[in-house]
Amino acid sequence: MPPPVFRFAPSPNGYLHLGHAFSALLNFDLARQNGGQFLLRIEDIDSARCRPEYEAAIYEDLAWLGLAWEQPVRRQSEHLALYADALARLTGQGLVYPAFESRAEIARLVAEKGTAGPWPRDPDGTPLYPGVDRLLSAAERAEKIASGAPYALRLDMAAACARAGDLTWDEHGAGPDGETGTLVAQPQEWGDVILARKDTPTSYHLSVVIDDALQGVSHVVRGQDLFHATSVHRLLQHLLDLPAPSYRHHRLIRDGAGRKLSKSDDATGIRELRAAGAGPQDIRRIVGLSS
Numbered sequence: 001m002p003p004p005v006f007r008f009a010p011s012p013n014g015y016l017h018l019g020h021a022f023s024a025l026l027n028f029d030l031a032r033q034n035g036g037q038f039l040l041r042i043e044d045i046d047s048a049r050c051r052p053e054y055e056a057a058i059y060e061d062l063a064w065l066g067l068a069w070e071q072p073v074r075r076q077s078e079h080l081a082l083y084a085d086a087l088a089r090l091t092g093q094g095l096v097y098p099a100f101e102s103r104a105e106i107a108r109l110v111a112e113k114g115t116a117g118p119w120p121r122d123p124d125g126t127p128l129y130p131g132v133d134r135l136l137s138a139a140e141r142a143e144k145i146a147s148g149a150p151y152a153l154r155l156d157m158a159a160a161c162a163r164a165g166d167l168t169w170d171e172h173g174a175g176p177d178g179e180t181g182t183l184v185a186q187p188q189e190w191g192d193v194i195l196a197r198k199d200t201p202t203s204y205h206l207s208v209v210i211d212d213a214l215q216g217v218s219h220v221v222r223g224q225d226l227f228h229a230t231s232v233h234r235l236l237q238h239l240l241d242l243p244a245p246s247y248r249h250h251r252l253i254r255d256g257a258g259r260k261l262s263k264s265d266d267a268t269g270i271r272e273l274r275a276a277g278a279g280p281q282d283i284r285r286i287v288g289l290s291s
């Protein structure tokens with residue numbers, strides 16, 4: 001058996017907080033305990049929100065916490081052509097279509113369609129895409145594209161699920177409702193997810209499965225907020241012939257009021273805690289990890 005490979009994959013769109021520290025330390029500890037590798041991956045596909053100073057701060061904060069990672073660090077923004085190749089494969093399978101609506105148009109469609117009862121929402125609480133552009137003819141699509149209308153690329157979820165059949169994953173942690181063991185993926189709960197955004201030629205879901213496979217990640221250890229996304233990841237892994245890592249979704253660190261931490265909350269920022277005199281062992285203790 002090759003040594004296990006773990007990774008911490010932050011987005012440099014803010015400073016790290018206690019939740020990130022917990023996730024990074026847990027991955028690092030597991031890699032060390034199991035004779036494995038610990039990778040750091042910078043998920044910076046969102047050029048509008050990611051900033052070099054946040055990336056620099058990630059390296060600085062993780063090193064201060066006592067972590068060391070393999071080199072080179074993979075930065076997703078340097079691999080857009082690879083994600084485009086994967087997208088082309090899915091398009092070739094007839095599973096991807098362009099969707100031209102603006103956010104406001106989608107909201108209006110959802111409001112119209114939702115008059116008969118509440119419109120279904122995805123596990124993150126966002127209304128499902130009402131799917132009207134899936135019904136455009138090839139000629140209508142070509143005409144809109146030729147006119148220069150911007151579009152996102154969406155997965156035809158029903159067609160993708162029909163092709164994939166039932167999929168499962170091995171959950172070694174737990175979902176928000178305690179789900180653990182061999183779990184059945186429910187990608188249909190997400191509707192026609194975006195695979196490439198209007199402003200970015202890829203998406204979180206697409207890049208994460210490609211990079212995990214390419215980097216040989218055997219163990220995905222991440223927060224419970226990404227538990228449901230695993231269903232989409234399993235589906236994409238299947239469609240792209242990628243191996244399935246094992247998954248461990250961990251508890252989230254919450255603030256005093258029980259809320260999920262946010263990158264803009266100074267009270268739980270690693271830099272703020274450091275400036276206030278905390279040491280790396282204090283951070284471990286606060287997040288409930290032994291040294």
Ligand code: GLU
Pocket residue numbers: 009010011043208221222223226
């Ligand atoms: N980049 C994602 C985030 O910052 C995490 C991706 C993952 O662990 O799968 O939340």
